[in-house]
Amino acid sequence: MLHFKLLGTAAGGGFPQWNCACQLCDLCRKQPLRAAARLQLQSAISSDGENWFLLNASPDLRSQIEATPELQPVATKGQRNTPIRAIILTSADLDQVLGLLLLREFQPLLVYATSVVRQTLQANSFFRMLDRLPGQITWIDIRPNESFPLADSQIVCTPIPLPGALPFYASTIPGAPEGEASIGLLLECEGKRIAYTPSVPEVTDNLRHLYRSCEAIMMDATFWSDTELNRLQTGTPLARSIGHVPLGGEDGTLALLSNINVPTKVLIHINNSNPILDPLSAEHEETLRAGWQIGHDGWELTLHPSSKAAA
Numbered sequence: 001m002l003h004f005k006l007l008g009t010a011a012g013g014g015f016p017q018w019n020c021a022c023q024l025c026d027l028c029r030k031q032p033l034r035a036a037a038r039l040q041l042q043s044a045i046s047s048d049g050e051n052w053f054l055l056n057a058s059p060d061l062r063s064q065i066e067a068t069p070e071l072q073p074v075a076t077k078g079q080r081n082t083p084i085r086a087i088i089l090t091s092a093d094l095d096q097v098l099g100l101l102l103l104r105e106f107q108p109l110l111v112y113a114t115s116v117v118r119q120t121l122q123a124n125s126f127f128r129m130l131d132r133l134p135g136q137i138t139w140i141d142i143r144p145n146e147s148f149p150l151a152d153s154q155i156v157c158t159p160i161p162l163p164g165a166l167p168f169y170a171s172t173i174p175g176a177p178e179g180e181a182s183i184g185l186l187l188e189c190e191g192k193r194i195a196y197t198p199s200v201p202e203v204t205d206n207l208r209h210l211y212r213s214c215e216a217i218m219m220d221a222t223f224w225s226d227t228e229l230n231r232l233q234t235g236t237p238l239a240r241s242i243g244h245v246p247l248g249g250e251d252g253t254l255a256l257l258s259n260i261n262v263p264t265k266v267l268i269h270i271n272n273s274n275p276i277l278d279p280l281s282a283e284h285e286e287t288l289r290a291g292w293q294i295g296h297d298g299w300e301l302t303l304h305p306s307s308k309a310a311a
């Protein structure tokens with residue numbers, strides 16, 4: 001079976017964000033029962049409930065491991081151990097890779113990434129902390145549309161190529177091959193599929209086709225509108241210009257995917273500016289009416305080989 005857990009659901013910065021007193025962050029601090037705080041996006045998957053794979057590594061990873069018993073070491077297995085078998089990276093974005101540096105306690109790590117993401121991280125001297133002992137970190141290069149098994153689990157992963165550039169800090173690194181700086185993941189186990197696409201710059205026919213083949217899709221919900229960041233702080237970019245199709249409007253994700261009928265559609269990577277975070281907002285209601293769940297920290301799903309989704 002395929003176990004999927006969301007350990008964090010916010011975009012970079014989390015919710016609330018440290019320097020933000022926008023209406024939503026303020027609401028989160030003052031009325032946490034109405035708008036619950038969220039850690040930065042982190043997911044974990046397993047086919048046996050014992051061996052786990054992290055989808056990216058968030059800056060909140062330490063807290064997320066401590067909040068998730070399945071990811072913790074077990075005293076009967078010795079003083080140093082972990083059920084985390086590997087980490088799969090979908091980009092080199094800081095909010096998706098900084099957690100790797102939190103795993104630097106001489107633990108052997110297996111990391112799957114495209115070669116350009118690997119090279120970007122290896123070019124940063126901080127990441128040498130993961131390579132102090134022979135065999136401490138093992139990188140496995142992955143390529144768009146080339147399926148690979150996750151270690152010795154029953155899960156097969158296929159990188160989904162997405163348009164996208166390397167993050168700003170790596171903008172001097174030349175020549176990222178098309179579709180390798182940012183990928184989605186198609187996760188398959190015993191005939192059941194989950195599409196994991198936390199960063200979607202364009203809803204293409206290819207993506208729609210892929211989503212239709214899945215039991216569950218995890219979708220980029222960074223922004224509601226193209227201009228919401230800009231309205232909070234002048235000089236900040238539009239949603240589409242930084243690789244995120246917004247949810248709302250005629251050309252937004254909800255409209256573009258309105259005819260995708262899969263059993264479980266979940267929104268993830270939600271920026272603190274997105275009004276769906278307030279359950280009393282019209283945008284929240286519109287989202288639910290369109291058949292989407294708004295992912296929350298602790299949300300989980302188990303897909304059995306021959307049954308429908310059981311959340």
Ligand SMILES: [Zn+2]
Nearest residue numbers: 020022025272
């Ligand atoms: Zn805010």
